[in-house]
Amino acid sequence: MNASSVGTDRPTARSRALFELAGEHLAGGVGSGTRSPRAGWKPHPLFVDHASGSRVIDVDGNEYIDYQMGQGPLILGHRPRAVIDAVTRTISERGSMFALCHDLEGQAAAAIAERVPSMELVRLGNSGTEVVSYALRFARAFTARTTVLRFEGQYHGWSDGIHWSAHPTLEEAGPLGRLSITPSSSGIPPQLSETLIVAPWNDTDALERIFAERGSEIAAAITEPIMGNGGGLMPAPGYLERLRELTTEHGALLIFDEVLTGFRVAPGGAQELLGIRPDLTTLAKTLGAGFPVAAFGGRREIMEMAVDGRTMHGGTYNSSPLACAAVIAALHESGKPGFYDELLARGRRLADGLAALAQAHGLPACWTGVGSMFQLWFGDPPPTDYRSAQRLVQSSPFPAFFEEMLRRKVLLQPPQEGLFLISGAHTDEDIAWTLVLAEEAMPAVADAVREGRVGPTGGVR
Ligand SMILES: Cc1ncc(COP(=O)(O)O)c(C=O)c1O
Missing domain, CATH: 3.40.640.10 (Type I PLP-dependent aspartate aminotransferase-like (Major domain))
Structure with a gap:
């Protein structure tokens, strides 16, 4: 598979227009602080048209593989x-x-x-x-x-x-x-x-x-x-x-x-x-x-x-x-047999793959969590508490990774201290494709480190 065949063009004019319109009466144009530009959705949040399984389709017609899964609830994917x-x-x-x-x-x-x-x-x-x-x-x-x-x-x-x-x-x-x-x-x-x-x-x-x-x-x-x-x-x-x-x-x-x-x-x-x-x-x-x-x-x-x-x-x-x-x-x-075994194994494959890709591009990397709920860290050893996590956040190129993945239509939570959330609707193909796209993204992440473009994306809440 070659990711460059899909390109990184991501039109967002309709999202921008809806954000401006919403802001006329909805405070800040968003229903919750975590969806705001302040929380990392820059320059404006994407507006969703519909979603299905592991995918979200925005109002400009961009289709994303979704790893933020409604901030956790969508364990069975969208619209089970x-x-x-x-x-x-x-x-x-x-x-x-x-x-x-x-x-x-x-x-x-x-x-x-x-x-x-x-x-x-x-x-x-x-x-x-x-x-x-x-x-x-x-x-x-x-x-x-x-x-x-x-x-x-x-x-x-x-x-x-x-x-x-x-x-x-x-x-x-x-x-x-x-x-x-x-x-x-x-x-x-x-x-x-x-x-x-x-x-x-x-x-x-x-x-x-x-x-x-x-x-x-x-x-x-x-x-x-x-x-x-x-x-x-x-x-x-x-x-x-x-x-x-x-x-x-x-x-x-x-x-x-x-x-x-x-x-x-x-x-x-x-x-x-x-x-x-x-x-x-x-x-x-x-x-x-x-x-x-x-x-x-x-x-x-x-x-x-x-x-x-x-x-x-x-x-x-x-x-x-x-x-x-x-x-x-x-x-x-x-509760169906095998649900968690498959879910956790698929997520672990993604987490292992992402950390290996980052390391192959000269970036220190590790992951924390379990397969269905994990985070990739651009640093090592893994954080163990709020303070050690914050020290990694301060020097992390995660904002560049988030941006590069978004351009390739993979939806993550913006902060370094957020999570990859996997659902039963994510397929082996989703995982493999995400890794192809991540490999394409990594050189820009390594550049961000070289150029000192590191630090927090925005507030978690
Ligand atoms: C561990 C934990 N407790 C409580 C809450 C609050 O839940 P809610 O957003 O449904 O009020 C959250 C939300 O993210 C959470 O992660």
Whole structure:
């Protein structure tokens, strides 16, 4: 195969015109900050006409191989037939929402609990942010404590209570021994910092210190078990095991935020892959394979606090028939034999191939994550926490790689600390073609390094 046969011409006039038009009434012309020029979509975002399988087609007729997969949910690809059919049948024959009980709620909860046994009881919601907020509330209610331990660089949604130290500059973040707790948006009440402890991730000594000093105050430690926000950073051997032990010893709960890793890295999420059982888990993204639905759940005695109303959980749109039909169909599809083996192997082939191509062009390279969710780094050794990732980001030619791949119609997340997200719809041919295009792109990436055109693409959020 020869990539030059497709050329690198990418007309975008219609996207530009729609962006300008949208900006007349839609703030910034985008529906979320991650889609903005500020986040790396320069000079303007592309506007999608439609999508199918592994492909996105923009309004100018460019067809891209998509590796950003809706920022994670599209584990079955775009418009998966079985899920679309189940949802459209449900809403046309029964209704889209009742805010009343129906049979699909229990079925969706059972399908989740079967795949994630630590989620003995489940409640559904609509977004990752929402279910994380609820998990924190339930943890605080159950332990009758207030303080939550979170980790620098992780993202748990945008709510005031937890959106702290998610993407601080290294100056803001403070020295390693004395991390500052920094709000990740203006408008967050500063008093909420008193409810949090921020720790560096993958640092067992820091954990030991924090629990020795403040263990009796901690309601819960919340962590992404694999740090997807940060580039798929893996926990060091023994790290999460020690976190599990320390939380148990000190009467705190362990919350795994599996909004990104759930039903993506293994049939039962990161907790299955890593063999650790948290007290509470949050899920969203892949749960509905593209429909807006989320869940939290865990130990029976914690979730039972919702049963007698001690701890409030509600929501008009919770577990609508639309959302439940999506969950049941999505989990059925990804539960088919061999789904994860193939998905992970295909992604690993791409990750290995990309790192080898970069190295062949004289660039230091490695990858982090697992096959279905990984990042290529122009550096070595692989980052292990927010700070080591940020050091690589500062000297990375990733913006040039992103741009060269986009010109060749491969859609990536713009930041170096983003992710390649693979779906069951990506084929062996997609992977092979992507590697052909990446080989063509690498000389320009090597030039960017020589010319010092390196650094961050834009904010992650
Ligand atoms: C680990 C994690 N938690 C929570 C969230 C927030 O989810 P949502 O965007 O559905 O509110 C995200 C979103 O990227 C996430 O990656």
